[in-house]
Amino acid sequence: MAKLDKSMLYVGTNYHPHDWSEDAWERDLNLMKAASMNVVRLGHLCWDSFEPKDGVFEFEWMDKVMAMCEKRDIFVFLDIPTRPAPTWLHKKYPSIDIADKNGLRQNAHTRYMEDVGDPHFQKYAYRLAKTMAKRYKDHPALLAFGLCNELGSGFSSYSETARMRFCKWLKNKYGSVENINDAWAGQRWSRKVTDFESIAFPIGGEANGAPERHLDMKRFFSDEIISYLQSFKNAVKSEAADIAISTNHWAENTQVGFDYQKCYRALFDFSGQGFYPGTNPELEESIMGACFFIDHRMGELQVPSWNLEFQTGSFGGYCCPKNVMRMYAYLTYVHGAQAVCAWTWRSMLGGEEQYLFGLIDHDGEPTIKYDEFKQIAEEAKMLVQTNIFPSLRKAKVAIAYSYESLVVSEKNKDYYTVPYISHIMQVYNAFFRANVDCNIINLNEITEDYDTVLIPGHALMSENMAKSIKHLLYNGTTVIMTAFSAKVDENSKVFSTSLPGLLTDVFGVKVRGFDRSFTHVAVMNEGCLEKPKISLKRDDTKIILNDKELSAQIDYHEYLELTTADSIGYYLNCNNKNPTAVTCNRYGQGKAIYVGIPAEEEIIRELIETQSHVLIPQNLPHGIVYRQLNSGYSIYINMSSSEKVIPVSGYGVLSGVHYNDNLTLPAYQVDIIKTT
Numbered sequence: 001m002a003k004l005d006k007s008m009l010y011v012g013t014n015y016h017p018h019d020w021s022e023d024a025w026e027r028d029l030n031l032m033k034a035a036s037m038n039v040v041r042l043g044h045l046c047w048d049s050f051e052p053k054d055g056v057f058e059f060e061w062m063d064k065v066m067a068m069c070e071k072r073d074i075f076v077f078l079d080i081p082t083r084p085a086p087t088w089l090h091k092k093y094p095s096i097d098i099a100d101k102n103g104l105r106q107n108a109h110t111r112y113m114e115d116v117g118d119p120h121f122q123k124y125a126y127r128l129a130k131t132m133a134k135r136y137k138d139h140p141a142l143l144a145f146g147l148c149n150e151l152g153s154g155f156s157s158y159s160e161t162a163r164m165r166f167c168k169w170l171k172n173k174y175g176s177v178e179n180i181n182d183a184w185a186g187q188r189w190s191r192k193v194t195d196f197e198s199i200a201f202p203i204g205g206e207a208n209g210a211p212e213r214h215l216d217m218k219r220f221f222s223d224e225i226i227s228y229l230q231s232f233k234n235a236v237k238s239e240a241a242d243i244a245i246s247t248n249h250w251a252e253n254t255q256v257g258f259d260y261q262k263c264y265r266a267l268f269d270f271s272g273q274g275f276y277p278g279t280n281p282e283l284e285e286s287i288m289g290a291c292f293f294i295d296h297r298m299g300e301l302q303v304p305s306w307n308l309e310f311q312t313g314s315f316g317g318y319c320c321p322k323n324v325m326r327m328y329a330y331l332t333y334v335h336g337a338q339a340v341c342a343w344t345w346r347s348m349l350g351g352e353e354q355y356l357f358g359l360i361d362h363d364g365e366p367t368i369k370y371d372e373f374k375q376i377a378e379e380a381k382m383l384v385q386t387n388i389f390p391s392l393r394k395a396k397v398a399i400a401y402s403y404e405s406l407v408v409s410e411k412n413k414d415y416y417t418v419p420y421i422s423h424i425m426q427v428y429n430a431f432f433r434a435n436v437d438c439n440i441i442n443l444n445e446i447t448e449d450y451d452t453v454l455i456p457g458h459a460l461m462s463e464n465m466a467k468s469i470k471h472l473l474y475n476g477t478t479v480i481m482t483a484f485s486a487k488v489d490e491n492s493k494v495f496s497t498s499l500p501g502l503l504t505d506v507f508g509v510k511v512r513g514f515d516r517s518f519t520h521v522a523v524m525n526e527g528c529l530e531k532p533k534i535s536l537k538r539d540d541t542k543i544i545l546n547d548k549e550l551s552a553q554i555d556y557h558e559y560l561e562l563t564t565a566d567s568i569g570y571y572l573n574c575n576n577k578n579p580t581a582v583t584c585n586r587y588g589q590g591k592a593i594y595v596g597i598p599a600e601e602e603i604i605r606e607l608i609e610t611q612s613h614v615l616i617p618q619n620l621p622h623g624i625v626y627r628q629l630n631s632g633y634s635i636y637i638n639m640s641s642s643e644k645v646i647p648v649s650g651y652g653v654l655s656g657v658h659y660n661d662n663l664t665l666p667a668y669q670v671d672i673i674k675t676t
Contacts, residue, residue: 130235147245434616479506509594514559543569567583623639
């Protein structure tokens with residue numbers, strides 16, 4: 001086996017040899033080598049190529065590919081492809097099949113249509129994992145194993161066997177029907193639980209169940225994915241204890257997803273993701289969203305992250321503008337990435353991704369993107385000598401993320417009219433544009449010290465989360481929490497105390513209702529005729545903060561009653577007699593700041609600059625990403641389509657140019673400056 005070197009940069013691609021002839025393997029690997037690639041991801045999405053029949057394994061083809069990689073000094077990241085499950089396994093155990101929300105079985109006509117919580121599926125998946133780990137653990141080309149592909153995406157199954165597992169999960173959690181009825185408000189609408197065995201999924205037909213039941217259902221599906229990943233890891237490690245593992249899971253997927261922060265410290269040796277900012281660099285929000293994925297995966301871990309998939313084309317989109325892939329690669333390095341693996345090497349001839357374009361065209365010829373990826377690989381080889389990447393930052397600010405708050409707000413869109421991820425990204429974008437590193441943290445488990453912590457739209461507030469916030473404040477952290485936060489307890493029931501629940505004393509404020517700047521029509525008809533959906537602006541509410549009028553796009557604003565806090569921001573043109581919009585309360589050694597509107601980038605930026613000790617680099621043009629690296633190096637990345645001039649002197653490591661006073665960066669260009 002190859003030793004995973006934490007000081008290396010790995011640049012390569014995703015390759016599917018089972019799609020091509022042996023002659024193509026030779027040509028493709030030669031082209032990879034000629035492009036200075038040093039890693040290739042193999043094995044994903046092809047279980048039945050390894051096991052065409054139950055217990056009949058065919059590894060000879062992969063043995064040949066691995067040997068060819070070894071000959072060319074290309075390391076192999078080997079995925080163990082437990083999804084999609086092969087057709088023969090679906091036929092043998094129909095309980096593996098997905099059932100829709102009405103309980104109707106679905107044919108496995110596309111990928112990820114298997115129930116990963118099904119014991120029959122798991123038995124065969126773990127067998128494959130152990131068999132592959134045992135066979136390849138000592139192979140000289142092997143770099144690491146991957147725990148399948150994109151777990152968290154696909155479909156949840158509402159089958160009878162899944163329902164029975166849900167009932168067992170609930171019984172283990174609550175213990176008695178009295179406890180579950182209390183947690184679920186069973187007295188409402190005469191829906192008391194009488195026994196665990198008869199509990200149904202709170203979904204089906206045109207109706208969905210109460211929020212308390214919905215939250216537990218999503219927790220159940222999340223826990224099943226986490227449990228599967230843990231047992232999957234154990235199966236691999238039982239045969240190959242010394243081999244590193246990762247995966248490009250999709251915990252943030254809104255259709256399925258799982259509570260990644262609940263498990264990430266124990267599951268993976270290094271975090272991984274697909275980096276898909278899109279082929280249109282003009283969409284800054286998409287780029288920032290892709291970088292957020294990296295930061296979310298890394299959390300508080302001080303280990304590099306891997307782009308196990310990296311955008312080369314998209315569905316129907318041939319490529320990014322020139323130099324954008326290279327610009328994307330450096331953005332990921334800034335956020336702690338160690339590896340860039342193009343998705344994909346060859347454009348597929350058939351299947352669901354035949355028009356998702358790779359580095360090599362359908363006929364096997366290199367595309368205009370090949371040379372750009374070669375440049376990425378050759379520069380990575382050179383940068384290893386400088387010892388500046390991978391870059392493991394020590395962030396002093398953090399954003400609290402909550403899978404459970406995502407579930408709560410998605411379930412109750414009539415009230416939570418701003419999507420949860422919008423709250424998160426408004427705050428993240430403020431830090432991104434300010435060129436400030438931030439960790440994405442779980443309030444249930446914080447291991448680092450922070451100057452400032454942002455808690456945006458954190459609807460669910462448990463006693464443990466509230467305790468963590470108080471601990472941060474006692475130690476001198478500035479905590480900024482926005483509207484829609486601390487509305488429900490850990491069971492998704494609204495607090496019977498003043499809001500923000502469990503934290504009124506901390507923030508020194510009580511939320512006394514809210515208003516909307518636009519007309520509001522609920523999805524559910526409250527009675528009488530159906531109401532027409534209209535969107536009329538009632539007032540033009542703005543915020544005054546530090547004597548500045550900020551043009552926040554306000555759709556929802558809360559009425560704040562001061563107890564011990566001071567007003568530091570005000571609503572302008574607000575109908576409420578009390579115009580307080582932003583408050584600050586001393587608590588412990590820290591400052592607890594409450595913002596009465598949903599997270600909004602301009603407001604957050606102003607609070608960071610005036611209420612925290614966060615140092616924001618100054619005099620940088622819009623669109624420039626900047627970081628100080630170690631050993632006197634700094635990196636400047638131009639994300640924009642226009643030339644930028646930056647006041648800096650030094651030697652350009654990438655360009656080979658000595659800059660006196662000004663660095664001129666063309667569109668989408670990058671340079672690393674060694675200061676003199």
